[in-house]
Amino acid sequence: MTEPLLEVSDLKIHFFTDEGVVKAVEGVDLVIERGKTLCLVGESGCGKSVASRAFMQIIRKPGKIVSGQMLFRRKSDDGTEEIIDLAKMDPKGYPIRQIRGKEISMIFQEPMTSLSLMHTVGHQITEMIRLHTDTTPTEAKVSAIKMLQRVGIPRPERLIDEYPFRLSGGMRQRVMIAMAMSCNPTMLIADEPTTALDVTTQAQILDLMLELQHDYGMALLFITHDLGVVAEIADDVAVMYLGRIVERGDADTVFNEPKHPYTQALLRSIPKIAMQRDELEPIKGMVPSPFRRPTGCQFHPRCAQRFNLCNQVEPANTHLNENHSVRCLLYEDAEARTSNAEAAAHG
Amino acid sequence: MWQYIARRFTYMVFTVWIISLITFAVIQLPPGDYVTTIVSQMINSGMEDLPPDFEQQIREQYGLDQPMVVQYYKWLRNIIVDGKFGYSFVYRKDAKDIILERLPVSFAISGFSVLFIWAVALPIGIYSAVKQYSLADYLVTFIGFIGLAVPSFLFALVLMFFSYKYMDRAMIGLFSREYETAPWSLNKFLDLVKHLGIPVIIIGTAGTAGLIRTMRANLLDELNKPYVDTARSKGLSERALLWKYPVRHALNPFISTVGWILPSLIAGELIVSVVLNLPTSGPVIYNSLLTQDMYVAAGAILILSSMTVIGTFISDLLLAWLDPRVRLH
Ligand SMILES: Nc1ncnc2c1ncn2[C@@H]1O[C@H](COP(=O)(O)OP(=O)(O)OP(=O)(O)O)[C@@H](O)[C@H]1O
Ligand SMILES: [Mg+2]
Numbered sequence: 001m002t003e004p005l006l007e008v009s010d011l012k013i014h015f016f017t018d019e020g021v022v023k024a025v026e027g028v029d030l031v032i033e034r035g036k037t038l039c040l041v042g043e044s045g046c047g048k049s050v051a052s053r054a055f056m057q058i059i060r061k062p063g064k065i066v067s068g069q070m071l072f073r074r075k076s077d078d079g080t081e082e083i084i085d086l087a088k089m090d091p092k093g094y095p096i097r098q099i100r101g102k103e104i105s106m107i108f109q110e111p112m113t114s115l116s117l118m119h120t121v122g123h124q125i126t127e128m129i130r131l132h133t134d135t136t137p138t139e140a141k142v143s144a145i146k147m148l149q150r151v152g153i154p155r156p157e158r159l160i161d162e163y164p165f166r167l168s169g170g171m172r173q174r175v176m177i178a179m180a181m182s183c184n185p186t187m188l189i190a191d192e193p194t195t196a197l198d199v200t201t202q203a204q205i206l207d208l209m210l211e212l213q214h215d216y217g218m219a220l221l222f223i224t225h226d227l228g229v230v231a232e233i234a235d236d237v238a239v240m241y242l243g244r245i246v247e248r249g250d251a252d253t254v255f256n257e258p259k260h261p262y263t264q265a266l267l268r269s270i271p272k273i274a275m276q277r278d279e280l281e282p283i284k285g286m287v288p289s290p291f292r293r294p295t296g297c298q299f300h301p302r303c304a305q306r307f308n309l310c311n312q313v314e315p316a317n318t319h320l321n322e323n324h325s326v327r328c329l330l331y332e333d334a335e336a337r338t339s340n341a342e343a344a345a346h347g
Numbered sequence: 348m349w350q351y352i353a354r355r356f357t358y359m360v361f362t363v364w365i366i367s368l369i370t371f372a373v374i375q376l377p378p379g380d381y382v383t384t385i386v387s388q389m390i391n392s393g394m395e396d397l398p399p400d401f402e403q404q405i406r407e408q409y410g411l412d413q414p415m416v417v418q419y420y421k422w423l424r425n426i427i428v429d430g431k432f433g434y435s436f437v438y439r440k441d442a443k444d445i446i447l448e449r450l451p452v453s454f455a456i457s458g459f460s461v462l463f464i465w466a467v468a469l470p471i472g473i474y475s476a477v478k479q480y481s482l483a484d485y486l487v488t489f490i491g492f493i494g495l496a497v498p499s500f501l502f503a504l505v506l507m508f509f510s511y512k513y514m515d516r517a518m519i520g521l522f523s524r525e526y527e528t529a530p531w532s533l534n535k536f537l538d539l540v541k542h543l544g545i546p547v548i549i550i551g552t553a554g555t556a557g558l559i560r561t562m563r564a565n566l567l568d569e570l571n572k573p574y575v576d577t578a579r580s581k582g583l584s585e586r587a588l589l590w591k592y593p594v595r596h597a598l599n600p601f602i603s604t605v606g607w608i609l610p611s612l613i614a615g616e617l618i619v620s621v622v623l624n625l626p627t628s629g630p631v632i633y634n635s636l637l638t639q640d641m642y643v644a645a646g647a648i649l650i651l652s653s654m655t656v657i658g659t660f661i662s663d664l665l666l667a668w669l670d671p672r673v674r675l676h
Contacts, residue, residue, distance in 0.1 A: 053576075056580055060571070092584075097582040097584060100579070100582040102582060114577045117574075118595055118672075119592075128581040132582060166675075176577075179577075
């Protein structure tokens with residue numbers, strides 16, 4: 001039984017820089033199910049971080065959400081459900097601040113700089129607890145210690161008075177996780193939480209996050225380059241290319257029957273998943289500059305299966321079945337293709 | 348922590364000692380000494396027939412015939428052991444009295460200038476960083492450039508002119524005439540504060556402009572750091588997180604800057620006091636250097652320089668208090 005928690009449709013985020021408009025996210029559609037793990041994968045710079053930051057309205061200047069919907073289902077205390085559109089919220093306003101940390105919280109890519117080095121670990125965690133719950137400083141400290149213990153920090157009652165610059169990267173990331181989980185959010189965004197860590201620590205942190213998800217039942221949006229990790233943890237997968245989701249579906253389907261040529265290429269480029277060494281091949285070509293987007297399908301310059309229409313027609317989202325959709329002309333039926341082509345010709 | 352303070356303290360003492368050496372050496376640098384000045388004054392005023400050993404006698408009387416090292420040693424010993432700064436040849440009394448009469452005013456002016464600089468630079472620096480590229484930001488930057496570029500004596504003359512023309516009194520001196528000799532009272536103090544306004548603004552402007560730029564640049568750096576995103580993602584309000592996180596981090600260089608601002612404040616104060624005719628140590632140092640009244644000059648320079656070193660020490664302490672990384676390493 002699935003139950004959508006966050007439904008994103010046609011999300012567009014542009015950066016209005018002096019050099020021009022960077023269309024970092026150009027129409028993202030996603031559904032994150034309550035209590036499930038969605039992995040967002042794609043090459044560096046395709047817009048994963050920007051898109052996920054939008055869910056909390058913490059996009060950096062000069063970025064702006066220019067269109068789209070982000071429908072979030074919030075359960076109030078009496079069990080009723082309200083649907084709010086996060087895209088419509090003022091990034092500086094009170095309503096979104098009630099969501100941040102309490103409903104949706106986030107773990108960032110850089111554990112070394114994501115904590116303030118001038119404030120104690122305890123201070124930074126209790127601050128968040130006290131912001132969202134009605135607790136005394138002592139109670140907040142007690143639950144912070146509990147949370148630190150939960151994420152596997154030895155002697156948390158001592159660590160709580162430490163400054164983060166005395167901790168290793170792995171420890172800091174554990175502190176970040178404890179902080180993000182401290183108000184028991186319904187959704188946790190983890191933006192490449194293990195990229196900056198060594199391999200052993202990576203595995204530990206990953207295990208910890210799975211365990212926490214199992215215990216607390218929050219939805220997890222996990223952003224990563226590492227398809228090995230995806231295979232291990234994902235319920236659903238969304239593949240992103242140049243600001244768009246090109247394929248999404250449940251993990252089994254995407255891994256076993258990848259449809260989009262980009263997904264297929266990604267899978268072939270990963271040692272663990274490619275069956276034999278000699279099958280391993282990097283994706284040809286470079287990610288295009290966000291200033292000069294290709295016409296038609298964004299992937300066509302690098303695509304091995306492109307045909308005559310690919311550089312003219314923008315593929316629409318094709319639903320292959322209930323859990324699997326792809327943006328590729330190969331899967332659009334002939335009728336849709338021609339009508340798309342006509343629209344492009346007239347437009 | 349204590350180790351850090353002890354180390355800084357040692358640096359401070361060492362620096363003051365070096366300063367005393369340099370001061371004493373510099374005072375001796377110009378050709379001749381006080382005796383030469385008197386003799387040439389006497390000759391100018393018509394006393395041609397001085398006894399041949401006149402110069403020698405006076406030199407012996409004041410110990411000026413002894414080697415430099417001995418003079419230096421005696422001078423420093425007197426300061427440390429007896430708190431005596433030697434004798435003023437010109438005023439014919441203890442150099443200490445002359446210095447003490449003037450220095451407190453210098454300190455008051457410099458101290459008020461530091462407060463003025465902080466009070467103005469901090470909020471404006473923060474504002475122009477947060478509103479980067481806004482009209483207000485450009486305006487602040489523009490005014491800041493002017494503040495940095497205009498020499499303080501010129502600024503002093505302009506302000507003096509305007510205060511004379513529009514406020515109907517010259518803002519010269521530290522007290523209005525009726526308070527000049529009056530005993531200390533609340534009104535006298537208020538009168539002093541009123542008169543301090545102009546010198547403090549003049550002395551503080553360049554420093555303020557510089558510090559606004561420092562604060563703005565620091566804060567702009569900090570505003571894009573990941574820990575700010577973290578704070579925001581917790582649900583803190585923009586204002587609360589601004590003061591608590593990036594401003595707090597940006598304050599570090601801000602405080603250390605105060606250390607290097609002090610010397611230029613003191614220098615500014617010397618110049619401005621000469622122009623505005625304020626009874627600070629500025630004119631005294633200036634005159635004592637002209638007349639080679641060495642102990643007054645050396646004493647005043649030594650104390651002023653030491654104060655800037657102590658100011659730096661205080662800013663080090665502030666830094667340790669503010670930044671755990673400094674404190675705990
Ligand atoms: N402040 C900014 N100004 C202009 N463009 C930006 C800014 N931040 C991000 N972008 C653009 O947004 C695009 C997506 O960036 P994003 O950080 O989301 O990539 P990513 O998929 O998270 O990559 P990575 O895997 O390296 O983290 C980039 O191409 C970048 O050019
Ligand atoms: Mg990223």
